[in-house]
Amino acid sequence: MEAARDSFNKVAEEYDFVNTLLNDYSFFMSNLSLQKGRALDIGSGSGILVDKLSSHFDEVVGIDISDEMLSIAKTKRQRANTSYLHMDAENLIFEQKFDFIVSRTTFHHLNHLPNVLEQMKSLLNDDGKIVILDNVSEVETPATYVYVIGAMLEFIPHIRKFGLKNASRIFRHNTSKPWLEHLASDKYISEKQYYDLYGKLLPNCRFQKMGWAMGVIWEKDQKSSNL
Numbered sequence: 613m614e615a616a617r618d619s620f621n622k623v624a625e626e627y628d629f630v631n632t633l634l635n636d637y638s639f640f641m642s643n644l645s646l647q648k649g650r651a652l653d654i655g656s657g658s659g660i661l662v663d664k665l666s667s668h669f670d671e672v673v674g675i676d677i678s679d680e681m682l683s684i685a686k687t688k689r690q691r692a693n694t695s696y697l698h699m700d701a702e703n704l705i706f707e708q709k710f711d712f713i714v715s716r717t718t719f720h721h722l723n724h725l726p727n728v729l730e731q732m733k734s735l736l737n738d739d740g741k742i743v744i745l746d747n748v749s750e751v752e753t754p755a756t757y758v759y760v761i762g763a764m765l766e767f768i769p770h771i772r773k774f775g776l777k778n779a780s781r782i783f784r785h786n787t788s789k790p791w792l793e794h795l796a797s798d799k800y801i802s803e804k805q806y807y808d809l810y811g812k813l814l815p816n817c818r819f820q821k822m823g824w825a826m827g828v829i830w831e832k833d834q835k836s837s838n839l
């Protein structure tokens with residue numbers, strides 16, 4: 613946990629800049645829960661997804677362990693119906709339940725995934741939904757050169773899309789020492805591991821493979837709440 617926190621503290625500002633430009637949150641927006649009461653984002657980073665969800669839910673809570681990420685979220689993306697808390701995903705402490713619990717590119721940082729999923733299920737209202745997106749890779753930790761080559765290949769398309777100044781800033785972040793060191797410590801799971809692990813812990817969940825990412829969708833009904 614400390615390693616993930618420290619490395620996100622180091623890259624928070626540039627991570628937010630790059631994520632704001634590049635990342636697509638449509639998987640979550642097209643899988644919203646029916647009930648639009650309370651939503652929770654686990655590993656909310658700089659609050660981009662919390663901000664998007666805030667137009668659809670009465671209340672949205674983002675939790676993260678990086679103070680720098682939380683500080684950006686509070687400064688740039690604080691609304692009347694959003695709140696950001698310093699909380700470890702491994703130990704979720706809430707008195708009220710949620711209708712929608714999401715997490716984006718955070719679960720590969722967690723040590724006790726089955727335990728976290730159990731906590732999420734118990735914090736979910738009946739008819740609520742869990743939607744998770746995280747990295748999928750047949751190689752547990754891709755080599756650093758793979759990311760550097762990827763950044764080089766994306767540079768020209770990024771210039772066309774975002775202009776030279778922004779593309780250069782994206783390239784600098786994607787090839788920076790702290791970011792590459794962070795990626796070198798990431799451990800991803802394979803497509804089969806997703807099906808085995810999540811299929812067991814979230815019975816009848818649906819999977820959506822999206823290139824480097826795997827999406828998992830699980831709906832809680834009266835029957836599954838007794839599992």
Ligand SMILES: C[S@@+](CC[C@H](N)C(=O)[O-])C[C@H]1O[C@@H](n2cnc3c(N)ncnc32)[C@H](O)[C@@H]1O
Pocket residue numbers: 613616617620631654655656657658659660661675676677678681699700701702715716717718721722
């Ligand atoms: C790759 S970032 C994703 C941020 C955000 N979900 C997004 O997509 O823009 C992963 C986030 O998970 C947070 N994180 C890592 N381990 C965590 C934990 N145990 N509890 C809560 N947050 C955690 C990091 O601080 C970081 O902000």
